[in-house]
Amino acid sequence: MSYQNLRIVFMGTPEFAVASLDALVQAGCQIVGVVTAPDKPAGRGLKLQQSAVKQYAESKGLTVLQPVKLKDPAFAADLQQLKADLQIVVAFRMLPEVIWNMPALGTINVHGSLLPQYRGAAPINWAVINGEKETGVTTFKLKHEIDTGNILQQASMPIGEDETAGEIHDRMKELGAQLLVNTVKALASGELTEQDQAVVAANESLVLQHAPKIFTETCVIHWEKPATEIHNQIRGLSPYPGAFTHLNDKTLKIYRSRKEIASTGKAVGVPESDGKTYLRYTCADGYIYVLDLQLEGKKRMVVEDFLRGYRFS
Numbered sequence: 001m002s003y004q005n006l007r008i009v010f011m012g013t014p015e016f017a018v019a020s021l022d023a024l025v026q027a028g029c030q031i032v033g034v035v036t037a038p039d040k041p042a043g044r045g046l047k048l049q050q051s052a053v054k055q056y057a058e059s060k061g062l063t064v065l066q067p068v069k070l071k072d073p074a075f076a077a078d079l080q081q082l083k084a085d086l087q088i089v090v091a092f093r094m095l096p097e098v099i100w101n102m103p104a105l106g107t108i109n110v111h112g113s114l115l116p117q118y119r120g121a122a123p124i125n126w127a128v129i130n131g132e133k134e135t136g137v138t139t140f141k142l143k144h145e146i147d148t149g150n151i152l153q154q155a156s157m158p159i160g161e162d163e164t165a166g167e168i169h170d171r172m173k174e175l176g177a178q179l180l181v182n183t184v185k186a187l188a189s190g191e192l193t194e195q196d197q198a199v200v201a202a203n204e205s206l207v208l209q210h211a212p213k214i215f216t217e218t219c220v221i222h223w224e225k226p227a228t229e230i231h232n233q234i235r236g237l238s239p240y241p242g243a244f245t246h247l248n249d250k251t252l253k254i255y256r257s258r259k260e261i262a263s264t265g266k267a268v269g270v271p272e273s274d275g276k277t278y279l280r281y282t283c284a285d286g287y288i289y290v291l292d293l294q295l296e297g298k299k300r301m302v303v304e305d306f307l308r309g310y311r312f313s
Helices: 015-026 052-059 073-081 123-129 165-189 197-203 227-236 303-308
Strands: 007-012 030-035 040-042 047-049 086-090 107-111 134-141 151-158 243-247 250-261 271-273 279-283 286-295
Touching: 007 015, 007 052, 015 030, 015 052, 015 086, 015 165, 030 052, 086 165, 107 165, 123 134, 123 165, 123 227, 134 165, 151 165, 227 243, 227 250, 227 286, 279 303, 286 303
Parallel strands: 007 030, 007 086, 086 107
Antiparallel strands: 040 047, 107 134, 134 151, 243 250, 250 286, 271 279, 279 286
């Protein structure tokens, strides 16, 4: 079967998913429906805000479904009417089996890691926090347990020493979009060989890393840790939700940093500055220089701009 003859339903919400949907459209895929989150009130006026995926879908004249509850029988009936051969999920909610098992070719997901590593809600963040030198994207078939379905295809990409999660996100969405198109083409032509994740993990003797949801405690900087570990935490949580510490009893978010390994002989967590060019904190084996920051109640700025208007008490 030609991939262009496949009836595809796409499911996604944020801007990350738009790249994949656009790649499918540009490749000539037949998108018979798009499922995304309901419009939500946002801003001071609480005006209803459409998801990035809905905005794109409507600009292309695609049919849009916005179920409040994915287990709603009415939604399942509407989905059934679209007669999809294949469903694709990119950055969407967890689907009930009655939904993901509906199409003849099943439902495939694009995940931001080289599975079986970094299953979970925040794979990009945790790969950076853990100091990985490489990550990638995986297309896989959905099944009961989250992120455990059979691997279809993968593509890897390097992680720069100072690269943030946000920068990797922006590169990864393009890599994932291309991989998705390749997967759809290979699936349609019958060229794909599925790989069981448990078999992959056993054959490669992998110690599995996980990627759970990020909580506030994950964002707290503990200055008694080594500089490399803190630097990785900062870039792994940038730009959102942001690693933080305190400066004169106010919360200070740090979005970009530079590490210096040195024997300081000083107490950890103490801020130092020349008032003009640098702000740094002592840690277990050196310093963390703050390059990009946001003090509580202020806007985000580079350190030189911050120091021009800040007086240390």
